[in-house]
Amino acid sequence: MMSPVAVYVHTPFCPSKCGYCDFNSYAMQGQIVERTVSAICAEIERSPWRGRPAKTIFFGGGTPTFLSEDQLLRIFDAVIRAHPPVEGCEITSEANPGTVDAAKFSAMREAGFNRISLGAQSFLDSDLIALDRIHKAGDIERAVDAARQAGFDNVNIDLMFALPHQSLVAWRKNLDRAFSLETDHLSLYCLTIEPNTSFYKKHLKGQLDLPDDEAQVAMYDECCERALSKGFSQYEISNFAKPGRECRHNLCYWYGEEYAGYGPGAVGSMTDPIGGRYRYTNLKHPERFSDAVEAGDRLDFERESLDGDVLRTERVMLGLRLNEGVSSELLNPGPVKRLIERGWLTERDGRAALTAEGRHFCSEVALELI
Ligand code: SF4
Numbered sequence: 001m002m003s004p005v006a007v008y009v010h011t012p013f014c015p016s017k018c019g020y021c022d023f024n025s026y027a028m029q030g031q032i033v034e035r036t037v038s039a040i041c042a043e044i045e046r047s048p049w050r051g052r053p054a055k056t057i058f059f060g061g062g063t064p065t066f067l068s069e070d071q072l073l074r075i076f077d078a079v080i081r082a083h084p085p086v087e088g089c090e091i092t093s094e095a096n097p098g099t100v101d102a103a104k105f106s107a108m109r110e111a112g113f114n115r116i117s118l119g120a121q122s123f124l125d126s127d128l129i130a131l132d133r134i135h136k137a138g139d140i141e142r143a144v145d146a147a148r149q150a151g152f153d154n155v156n157i158d159l160m161f162a163l164p165h166q167s168l169v170a171w172r173k174n175l176d177r178a179f180s181l182e183t184d185h186l187s188l189y190c191l192t193i194e195p196n197t198s199f200y201k202k203h204l205k206g207q208l209d210l211p212d213d214e215a216q217v218a219m220y221d222e223c224c225e226r227a228l229s230k231g232f233s234q235y236e237i238s239n240f241a242k243p244g245r246e247c248r249h250n251l252c253y254w255y256g257e258e259y260a261g262y263g264p265g266a267v268g269s270m271t272d273p274i275g276g277r278y279r280y281t282n283l284k285h286p287e288r289f290s291d292a293v294e295a296g297d298r299l300d301f302e303r304e305s306l307d308g309d310v311l312r313t314e315r316v317m318l319g320l321r322l323n324e325g326v327s328s329e330l331l332n333p334g335p336v337k338r339l340i341e342r343g344w345l346t347e348r349d350g351r352a353a354l355t356a357e358g359r360h361f362c363s364e365v366a367l368e369l370i
Contacts, residue, residue, distance in 0.1 A: 004055035004086050005270075006252040009040065009075060010263035012062040012286055015099065019132040019202075022194035024265030024284050025062040036286040037071045039293035040263045041078040049260050049270065054083035056249035059093040063119075065100050069107045076111055083260075085112070090154075090248045092117055097143040098135030105150035115247075116147045117187070120157040123177040124170060127163050132198075137177070144181050154245055156185035161219040163191055164208045171219045179230050184245040188223055188238040190216060217360060224356075237321045237359050254318045256311065264289035269306070277306040317366045325353025335368045 013033055014025045044050075057079055064072060072093075085091065092115040093108060105116070120140045122128055128135060140157070147155050159178055161171055178186065191210070193203045202208050211219070224234055232240035236254065239247065252259055258277075261268035265284035271277050280300035283289045292299050306314075312330055319326030328336065328350050336352055339345035344358030344365050358365055 002052045004053040005049060005083070006056045006249055006257060006259040007054045007058070007079060007083050008249075008259055008261045008266060008268070009044075009057070009059045009064075009079060010061060010261065010266040010282075011040070011059060011064045011067055011072075011075070012036070012264045012284075013066050014061065014063045014096075015066055015134050016132065017198075019130075019198040020191060020194070022197050023062070026286060028286065032286055032290070033067070034071070035290045036264065037067065037075060039290040040075050042293050043299060044075070044078040044082050044262050047082050047260065047262070050082045052083060052260075054079070054085045054089055054091075056089060056252060057083070057085065057091045058249040059113075061094060063096045063099055064093045065095040065104060069104050073107065073111050076113070079262075080112065090115055092156075092247070092249060094119065095143065095147075096133075096135060097139040098133070100143050100146060102146040102149060105146050105152065109150045109152060114152065115154040115156070116152050117156040117158065117185075117247075118143055118147070120178070121160045121189075122163065123174050127166065127170075130164050131160070141177075141181065144183065154185070155183045156187055156247070157181065157183050158187045158189060159223075160189045160191055161223070162211050162216045164210055166211055166219075168215060168218055168222070171222065175223060175226050179226060184242045185247060186223075186227060186232065186240040187247075188220070188240070190220070190238075220360075233323070235323045237354070237362060254322055256315045256318060275305065277311060279304045279306055313370045316370050320352075320354060320362060320366050320369070323353065325351040328352050331369055339365055339368060 010024065012024055012026055014027055016027045017025065091113045093113050094117045096119050118140065121131060121133060123137045123140065125137050128137065144155060157178060159174065193199050193208070199208060227234060227240040232242055234240050235246050239250070241247070258270050259268055260270060261282065264282060264286050266282045267279065269277065269279045281302040282299045283292055283301050289299065316326055316330055328347060331352055336345060336347060340347060344355055344361055345352055346355055354362060354365060
């Protein structure tokens, strides 16, 4: 039997573009959406990895739930025909609380999705307006309820901190509402200002009043403490799960395993039987992507060989983010000793892991170790 693989599908459309977003997403509607859905299905049908079972499936974006039920499920059918899910396969879709309802969730659950990841971001309408999100705080609670009623017993919410004008008091209120929903997983994101976003232009003009470093550390620490007290474990630097609810798809990335990516701008990392491990990125724009699929042209516009050194570096950088840390065999003892003395690293049972203090300096630790 062929070995199972993680499968990612990128749906690049959103109702509108959020001010901070530098993901490969487009506020497009109409014919291009339908054309891109057909192109994604065709890409999957022609996949060189067809027949390898799926160990996890993840629909991300963009906003997968911006697609109609029919469009979303057509892609889903193409995926499971090409990659029959293994027993117990985790099958996730990201969802925007403003683009879902009970009927869509029920259809998704019935088709085979078993995990929902909701882009909540904040429970304050003023934050959501500032972020250009299309949903309101009340939509998040309604979406979690609808997901539960549809039979989803594995629900994540994404929450953002370090937002413009955000105070520690406002953050605490956010955490109160987030934890009151009793979801199974929480992913935490610190707002970063990326070039080519409208937030970047505002930032250059001094129009974004962002919390300073000290406030950001306090917000992060508060979330970690509250999550632990609510029965979550912090299995990754920004991810918290109830027992057994760790995101298995993301763990494949953090463990440096293979993953097949489909759709505009999707990234994959696969093993070529002759050339070794490589990473590819698909054409990003939906029209360029669809043109290439329809013409039978190559879809990857970037392809990078991952030699032993690159793989080791990535394993260290990604593994460090995990609570269980990284195998000491991948590390030089000198820097490990120095970082342990500084209080940023611990070593146990042949693995080195960040301490609570070290989590604030993950990039610095990684740089020293590689
Ligand atoms: S919903 Fe997500 S992907 Fe879409 S524009 Fe907003 S941040 Fe970007």
